[in-house]
Amino acid sequence: MKRKFLAMTLALAMGLSLAACGGGTASTPAPAETGEVEATTPAETGSTGDVITVGFAQVGHESDWRTASTKSAQDVFSAENGYDLAFVDCDNDSAAQLEAVRNFIQQGVDYIIIDPIVATGWDAVLTECEDAGIPVIVIDRTIDDSDKYVSWVGSDFKVEGLACGEWLKAYAADKGITEINALVIEGSVGASATIGRTEGFKEIADREGWTILDSQSGDFTEAGGQEVMESYCQSYAGQFNVVICQNDNEAAGAMTAMDNAGVTYGVGGDVILVSFDANKPYVQMVMDGKINANFECNPMAAPTVAEIIQQLEAGETPEKEIYVSESWFVAEDNVSTITVNGEEQECIYVTQEVLDARPY
C-alpha cells in the first residue's frame, strides 16, 4: 500500500514537472527565431538592402491587449511592407528578455523594439546595442535607468483621464445633470495607468467642483472591481451617479455588483458607467448601452514605430517621447467632440461597423 502511494506520487511528480518543463520550452522560441533570421538576412548591420530587419522583444501574451499589440507588430513589419520581423515572446521573464535583446545584437538586426517587462536593469544591454550601432525603440512600458534608446512610444494615461473628465462634463451638460457624485474604482496601486488616469480625472473633477465620494483600488481585476463596488453600493446607496472603472475587467465586476444591489447603469440607468482600455467585448457593451463611455488604451504602437524607423532611415531624429493616438467610444451620439488639453478630439459613437472594425 505504502509503496503504491510512493510510486504514485513519484509518477505524479514526474508528470507535473514534465508539464512544467513543456511550458518552459514552449515559451522561449528564441532559438527557432534565430535560425529564421539568419536564413533570411546577411549578418552585417546596415547593408541589408531593401529589407529592414527588426527584432521585437515582447512582454508575453497574458491579455487580449498584449495579443493585439503583438499582432499589430506582425502586421506592420510584414514581408510585404519590406520588413523582416524577428519576434520573441518573453513570457513575462525579464532575464529571457535581456537574452532576446542580446540575441538580436548577435544577429545584427537593424532595429530593436523592446516592451520592457521591468523598468530597471537596462543600461548595460542598451549600451551594447549602442556599441553595435543598433537603434532601440521602447514601446508601452518605460525604462527608468537608461536613456540610450531612440524613442518611447506609448499611451498618455493622464490624457485618458482628462478625456474621461471632459466627456463627462459635456455629457452631463447635455443631459442636464448638475451634480456629479463619482465613485472611482482605481487600478493596481502604483501602476502608471492608475496614477495617470486618477490624476487626469481628478484634475477635471476639481476644476468643475465635482464630488469624488470615494476612490479605492480594484487591482485591475474583475473580482476586485466586484468587491469594491459591492461595498460602495452599501456605503453610498443612492448617493452616486457616476462610476469610473479604470479598466474593463473592473467594469465587468462593478456591473455584477450593481446588478445584485439593484442599481441601474448605462444608457437610461441611474448611474453613468465609464471604463478604460476598450477591449472589443467591452466596446460591444458600449454599443449595447451597458457602459456609457470607454476610453481606449491603444496597443497598436507598431505603426508609430514604423514611422520612427522610416524617419531614422531618412536620417532624421525622431522625438524622444511619442504618444499613440487613442479613441474614445461612447454609447450615445449627444457628445461628438471634446476638447482635451486645448485639442479637439472626436468621440466615436459605437455602431456595428465601428465594432467590426476593431482589431482587438
Added chain:
Amino acid sequence: MSNLKKLTQKRLFLPVFCMILVLCINMIYDLSIGHHFYNFFEITMTNGMLNGRLINILNRGSEVAILAIGMTLVVSASAGTDISVGSVMSLCASFCCMLVAGFGVSSVSSAEEFAMPLAVGLIGALLMGCLCGAFNGGLVAYLNIQPMVATLILWSAARAIGLLLCNNLIVYIRVPEFGVFGGYLGPIPTPIVIAAVCVAIVSVVLKKTALGMYIQSVGINKKASRIAGLNSQRIIFLCYLICGLCAGIAGIVASSRITSADSNNIGLDLELDAILAVALGGNSLGGGKFNLAGSIIGAYTIQAITTTMYNMGVPSAVTPVFKAVVVIVIVAVQAPPVKAWFKKRSAAKALAKKEVASA
C-alpha cells in the same frame, strides 16, 4: 465574576473577542460620523437578496474560510503549512473552465456552446484539487520532505499549469448556471452556503469519528502515534488531500464569482490569508491540538478587517498598513507572555481583594 472567568478561559474566547473588537471599530467609526451605531450590522433585503456588511463579510470570507479548514488539519498533523493552496485554487478554476469551454476557447456565452457539461468541469476541478493535495501529501507524508519545501513546488507550478491549460488567456464562461456558485441561492449568497456545508461536514466527521483525535495525536508525536497503532503517514497524507480538495472548492467559488478563470489573479496570496486565519484562530503553527472553529472565525476576522477598510474609506495605498496594525494587535493579545501577564495581574488583584476583605 466566576462566570466571566469561565468565559475568558474558553479556547474560543480570544478569537471571538478579536472579531468583536474589529466589528466595534466600525461601530465607533459609524457613531463618529453621525450614523447609527448599528449601521454596519444592518442587513437589508434589496432586489430580493440579502445585503449588508455582515453578509459581505460572510460572503467574501468564504474562500479563506474553506481554505482554513484544510489548512488547520495540515498544520495540526504535519506542523507545517501548505503554501500551494492559492495556486491550486487558480489551477482548479482554470481546469474547470477549460473543460467546460474547451481548450483554446476564450469565451462561452451560452450553455449550448459548452464543450462538456458543467458537472464534468466541477468534478474535474475537485479531482484536480485532490490530485494536487495528494501530490503535496505524498511528498510530505511518504518522502518526509518539509511541508514548506514540498508545497513550494505547486506554489510556483500550479498557477503556471493553469495558465497553460487556458492557453494564457482569461477564459470567460458568462453563463448563469456557472455564476450561481459565486452568486445567490435565493436570497443568500451561495459562497456562504458552500462554506457552511464544508464546515459542517468536516466538523461532523471530526466529531463523530476518531479522525480529529488521530490528527492531533500524529501532530503531537508522530512516532508515538505510530507505535500506538496509527498509520501516521496515511493520516498526514489524508490531511493534505482534504486541503487540496478545499482549495478546489474555493477555486470553483472564486472563478464562479467572476464567471471566468483569471489564472493570474484567482487565489493570489490567499495561502497567506489561510495561514493567518489558522494563527488568528488561536492554533499553534507548531502542530498538535487544533481548533477548527477558531480558524473559521479567524478567516472571517480577516475579511472583517478588509470590509472595515472599505467601510471607513481608507485609501487603498495605506490599507495594508492598517491591516498590519490590526493583525499585530490581535496576534499580540493572543501571545503567551501577554496572556500570562493578564493572568498574573488578575491573580494579584484577587489577592489584593482578599487582603482587603480579611483586613
